[in-house]
Amino acid sequence: MSIHGGKCPKCENTIANVYIQPVDAKVPFSTEGFKAVSYQCPSCRTILSVQMDPVALKISTADLVASRLSG
Numbered sequence: 116m117s118i119h120g121g122k123c124p125k126c127e128n129t130i131a132n133v134y135i136q137p138v139d140a141k142v143p144f145s146t147e148g149f150k151a152v153s154y155q156c157p158s159c160r161t162i163l164s165v166q167m168d169p170v171a172l173k174i175s176t177a178d179l180v181a182s183r184l185s186g
């Protein structure tokens with residue numbers, strides 16, 4: 116018995132894990148962009164959610180703090 120009860124909204128398979136795929140997030144009418152990740156159903160690859168890449172965000176924040184401290 117799985118303790119994970121969540122189901123994919125498309126294929127309705129129970130989701131115990133997700134695929135993570137890097138994607139680019141772009142701001143309309145701007146050259147600004149961010150690294151993001153999409154979370155996908157492992158059975159049918161439907162995108163369940165997209166968010167800012169937490170690893171890239173952590174690294175860019177650490178780089179910004181380091182540059183402010185040294186400058």
Ligand SMILES: [Zn+2]
Nearest residue numbers: 123126156159
């Ligand atoms: Zn699915």
